[in-house]
Amino acid sequence: MTTTKNSLSAALRGANSVLRFLLELAALASLGVWGYQATSILAAQLLLAIAAPLAAAVLWGAFIAPRAPIVLPAAGRTALEVVVFGSATLALVALGEPVLATVLAALAVVNIVLLTVWGQWAAARAALVRPPVGASPAARRRAA
Known part of the structure; x- marks a missing residue:
């Protein structure tokens, strides 16, 4: 029973990650189509x-993505997600x-809540932590 529950939980978390990616793509596409339709002047x-x-995309990559170079507290990251x-x-x-x-709005809210409740943000960031260049071999093994 525990194995089934764990595999179902892993599948739901994976589906939530896929949903996140699709929401990101939908947001970018929506903004692009809006930009094109916003005016009648071709340029x-x-x-x-x-x-x-x-x-x-720049905002997302700089502050929201798991590999973002600027790590914000959860409230700041969530605020920027709401902006996007x-x-x-x-x-x-x-x-x-x-x-x-x-x-789009409803799915984004559900996704953000599930990412937070399931700790997927923290897990994604932790998985990317690497020791600094020049760290000892023991530190590199621990980070791997």
Whole structure:
């Protein structure tokens, strides 16, 4: 029974990680489509279609991703996640897609809560911790 429970828990956690990745892609796509539709001037369309998702991706990579070079406390990271997913949700509303916006927002909230409750953020960061260059061989073995 315990093995079945553990394997189910691992499967759910894995599914939550996949959901996270898909939500990230959906947010970037939403921002890109919104950027293109926001104006009728071609140069502005192209600029916004590139700049909006690029800004979100840079923010994500710098502060939110497990390998982010700048580690924020949980509250700060969550606030930035709300900014990214909130922007994507508003972009979908502006595009006339309130149902998709609601689905994206609801899934993002559930995902953030599960990542926190299941400790997936802490586990992802801990898995990436490496000893500094020049560390002793014993320290390198412990980190591996």
